[in-house]
Amino acid sequence: MTRxxxxxxxxxxxxxxxxAVVVLCTVWAGGETTVAAQPPEAAQxxxxxxxxxxxxxxxxxxxxxxxxxxxxxxxxxxYMWTIWRRLGTVEQELADVSRRIGEREQSQE
Amino acid sequence: xxxxxxxxxxxxxxxxxxxLSMSKRLFPVLTVVSLFLFVTAPIIIVRAPYESTxxxxxxxxYFHFPSWMAMFLAIFILGVASGIYLFRRTPAADRLxxxxxxxxxIFGLMGLITGPLWGVKAWGxxxxxxxxxxxxxxxxxxxxxxxxxxxxxxxxSERLAAGLGIFAMANVPFLYVSTEMxxxxxxxxxxxxxxxxEFGIPLWWSFAGFIVLCLALLSVRSRLEEQRATLExxxxxxxxx
Numbered sequence: 056m057t058r059x060x061x062x063x064x065x066x067x068x069x070x071x072x073x074x075a076v077v078v079l080c081t082v083w084a085g086g087e088t089t090v091a092a093q094p095p096e097a098a099q100x101x102x103x104x105x106x107x108x109x110x111x112x113x114x115x116x117x118x119x120x121x122x123x124x125x126x127x128x129x130x131x132x133x134y135m136w137t138i139w140r141r142l143g144t145v146e147q148e149l150a151d152v153s154r155r156i157g158e159r160e161q162s163q164e
Numbered sequence: 165x166x167x168x169x170x171x172x173x174x175x176x177x178x179x180x181x182x183x184l185s186m187s188k189r190l191f192p193v194l195t196v197v198s199l200f201l202f203v204t205a206p207i208i209i210v211r212a213p214y215e216s217t218x219x220x221x222x223x224x225x226y227f228h229f230p231s232w233m234a235m236f237l238a239i240f241i242l243g244v245a246s247g248i249y250l251f252r253r254t255p256a257a258d259r260l261x262x263x264x265x266x267x268x269x270i271f272g273l274m275g276l277i278t279g280p281l282w283g284v285k286a287w288g289x290x291x292x293x294x295x296x297x298x299x300x301x302x303x304x305x306x307x308x309x310x311x312x313x314x315x316x317x318x319x320x321s322e323r324l325a326a327g328l329g330i331f332a333m334a335n336v337p338f339l340y341v342s343t344e345m346x347x348x349x350x351x352x353x354x355x356x357x358x359x360x361x362e363f364g365i366p367l368w369w370s371f372a373g374f375i376v377l378c379l380a381l382l383s384v385r386s387r388l389e390e391q392r393a394t395l396e397x398x399x400x401x402x403x404x405x
Contacts, residue, residue, distance in 0.1 A: 114284065114285050116219060116220035116221035116285055117220060119221055119224065119281045119282070119284065119285055120220060120221060120223055120224055120281075122281055123224040123227060123228070123277070123278040123281045123282070124206065124224075124227060126274065126277045126278065126281075127227050127231065127274050127278065128202075130270060130273060130274055130277075131202075131270075131274075131377060134270050134381065135381065135384075138381070138384055138385055138388060141388055142384070142387065142388045142391065145388060145391045145392055145395055146391060148395055149391060149394060149395050149398070152395065152398045152399065152402065153398065155402070156398065156401070156402060
């Protein structure tokens with residue numbers, strides 16, 4: 056082996072070693088990236104039944120029940136009040152017109 | 165000179181005055197009975213057992229179902245009175261129809277509000293556009309249309325409104341059986357006749373309260389219509405003179 060050949064062989068060895076290091080680093084680094092990209096736990100592939108909803112997820116029923124009963128009472132009382140008001144207005148007007156008619160009849164007599 | 169007919173001496177008003185006095189007598193009795201039923205209903209409802217799947221929120225049903233039943237009664241009265249007015253032209257029937265239509269809107273509103281309050285807990289959503297709920301909204305809208313027509317329709321709108329009243333009554337059976345005919349999220353109406361006694365007592369107690377309240381309100385609302393009609397006749401008599 057000539058001196059030139061030996062130098063070329065050393066050069067090729069260095070290049071090969073360098074490439075091997077680069078490949079190893081890439082594989083190592085890539086592996087780390089892939090592992091980092093995975094979710095900490097596997098995706099949910101089934102639904103598990105449960106007896107009761109946790110208390111923090113439960114919608115309280117009592118305010119809804121109270122609201123429902125309150126609404127019914129409020130509507131009934133409110134409606135009764137509007138009828139009373141309208142009836143009062145009409146009866147007042149009726150009394151007024153009756154009085155005017157009475158006065159006119161008296162003046163005509 | 166002919167004496168002007170006042171609300172006291174109008175012969176044509178004798179029928180109306182008879183109805184007025186009847187409504188005057190009926191209203192206090194009906195109001196006291198409905199108040200008694202309404203005040204005692206929550207006590208009976210609290211003592212009723214919880215339903216196994218819905219729990220506490222199921223107790224809304226004791227006001228929700230009777231409010232629809234009271235609405236159906238009001239619509240039935242509206243439909244029959246509208247029919248009588250349409251075929252016989254009886255003014256008293258027309259006035260009764262107006263009163264009943266307003267009551268139907270009021271009781272329908274109660275049902276439309278209490279329903280979603282139950283639904284948000286039972287279904288997880290306030291509203292679903294399924295057959296039962298959509299038909300209920302349409303019926304309420306028909307009744308609102310009736311009242312708008314009476315308010316702003318002008319002369320001759322009574323006959324058109326009477327047709328609408330009959331149409332509203334025709335919708336009721338379809339609404340009632342909608343849960344049996346179509347697949348809906350709403351509980352079926354067959355739940356009611358099969359209720360155990362401990363659920364049935366508070367339901368029928370509230371039902372009685374709503375029906376008596378409906379009749380009490382109908383009597384006083386009809387009185388308002390009668391008084392308006394009398395006032396109109398008096399104004400006409402004044403103008404004639």
